[in-house]
Amino acid sequence: MTDSDKPTPNRGEMREAAVHVIVTVGFGLAALLVAWASDDGLRTALVVVAPIVVLIGALGALFRTYRNWRAGGRWQIWQGASWFLLAIFIVFLFSTGPVLVG
Template structure:
């Protein structure tokens, strides 16, 4: 986007922004797992517990952007797709970390 151009609600940048949001969320979750793998004790437990929390924060922020896009008349469907993907990933992450946290 050059200077002077306004963001168009129906532009392809919505798809790019939603994909970038999902990818950044997943990278943060993988970073939590990486730190957990390299540590031990309470830091390991905290990082394993933080991973689903980070995924849920990413999912709920995507839902918030969905709502704001819908209000503005933009392409809210793109953000809803990202929201559903992140919510499903958050549930899978939570279920996969639960056995480790319950030990």
């Protein structure tokens, strides 16, 4: 196998997945920071919204995984982003749970 026969990683796809993860987590953290600085009604709404934002980002990454898999592309990159965002979703969910219950 020569160097030209080896598959090259799609750097654009990796960059898109990384930007997707960073933006999703950034929006989730921004919602939590604004909730921390807000009053009761808005605080409760934003604490509920923060994990939902991360979940929507994870579902979007799963959709990209499926699309790339069907197209025969590098779906593993997006699957890794999906798993990471799902783990972050669980962290957000359990960190905001006490605020909602208490």
